[in-house]
Amino acid sequence: MKSEHHERTEGPAGQLAGGGRTDPATEAFVAHRNLLFTVAYEMLGSAADAEDVLQETWLRWAGVDLGTVREQRAYLVRITTRQALSRLRTLSRRRESYVGTWLPEPLLTAPDVADDVELADSVSMAMLLVMETLTPTERAVFVLREVFDVGYDEIAEAVDKSPAAVRQIAHRARAHVAARRPRATVSPAETRDLLDAFRRAVETGDLQSLLDTLAPDVVLLGDGGGVKQAVLRPVVGADKVARLLAAGLGRVTGVSLRPAQINACPALIIRLDGALDTVVAARIDNDLITGLYAVRNPEKLSHMQRETTLRR
Numbered sequence: 001m002k003s004e005h006h007e008r009t010e011g012p013a014g015q016l017a018g019g020g021r022t023d024p025a026t027e028a029f030v031a032h033r034n035l036l037f038t039v040a041y042e043m044l045g046s047a048a049d050a051e052d053v054l055q056e057t058w059l060r061w062a063g064v065d066l067g068t069v070r071e072q073r074a075y076l077v078r079i080t081t082r083q084a085l086s087r088l089r090t091l092s093r094r095r096e097s098y099v100g101t102w103l104p105e106p107l108l109t110a111p112d113v114a115d116d117v118e119l120a121d122s123v124s125m126a127m128l129l130v131m132e133t134l135t136p137t138e139r140a141v142f143v144l145r146e147v148f149d150v151g152y153d154e155i156a157e158a159v160d161k162s163p164a165a166v167r168q169i170a171h172r173a174r175a176h177v178a179a180r181r182p183r184a185t186v187s188p189a190e191t192r193d194l195l196d197a198f199r200r201a202v203e204t205g206d207l208q209s210l211l212d213t214l215a216p217d218v219v220l221l222g223d224g225g226g227v228k229q230a231v232l233r234p235v236v237g238a239d240k241v242a243r244l245l246a247a248g249l250g251r252v253t254g255v256s257l258r259p260a261q262i263n264a265c266p267a268l269i270i271r272l273d274g275a276l277d278t279v280v281a282a283r284i285d286n287d288l289i290t291g292l293y294a295v296r297n298p299e300k301l302s303h304m305q306r307e308t309t310l311r312r
Helices: 004-008 011-019 025-046 046-060 072-095 111-115 117-124 125-129 136-147 152-159 163-178 190-206 207-213 238-248
Strands: 214-223 255-262 265-272 277-284 286-297
Touching: 004 111, 011 163, 025 072, 025 117, 025 136, 046 072, 072 152, 117 125, 117 136, 125 136, 125 163, 125 277, 125 286, 136 152, 136 255, 152 163, 152 286, 163 265, 190 207, 190 255, 190 265, 190 277, 190 286, 207 214, 207 238, 238 265, 255 277
Parallel strands: 214 286
Antiparallel strands: 255 265, 265 277, 277 286
């Protein structure tokens, strides 16, 4: 189903490349497609739903009289934001009945995404989970203002609020996120080194080395979506997490852990007998792993087959 989403959304690009038709609406949509996907994904935490939002955006954009559009990028972002907001409110209700913990859908991202530090931070699994604690409108305002530097007047049009109200929402959302985001910026190299030590400890079953990588209050979250086995509730504490990992991974044959660039951050891909099984992202504070996010739900792993381009 998700591949159908991808094919439908790529329709304008296909027309542009294959049919030789270069109408202005198609050109504009294709030029801004990666940006629009990134906006939708940051608001929804789901690549499949972001693809659906892009399809809805294209259908509305195709019917617009371009002569009335002053700034195409802003107009497209506005359509995308409105569609994403509508979908986010529906998803919020649906997630209440989700089996176990809901985690964002991981993306295999190109190395250059990490070069944009602010973008990389905003799409990290840890930050997406922080943004889950915002209301839909707060999340839209935060994403547009803090990540994409959209003006208050433009945001106001997108979320149907006054510019003054948007400023207040932005201030509230910024304070909310600041209180919950990782406490210190960790370089990709430091993250890779720590995850490499974590991987070696898991592979060798060295419990003490594993404990050395974990913060005392580390939290492990698992997302199996009711399809794959995963912890249904957060596992808290270095000793509990280490023993669970050692028992669950260290004693299974055919398991391999490999580094990858997930959501613009170093992470690990777990394969079982060569087949993709789990994506593990981490949150790091003060040189220790404070959060581990293990996504096993097969429906959330389809975007791990190819790199996703994210843009601001």
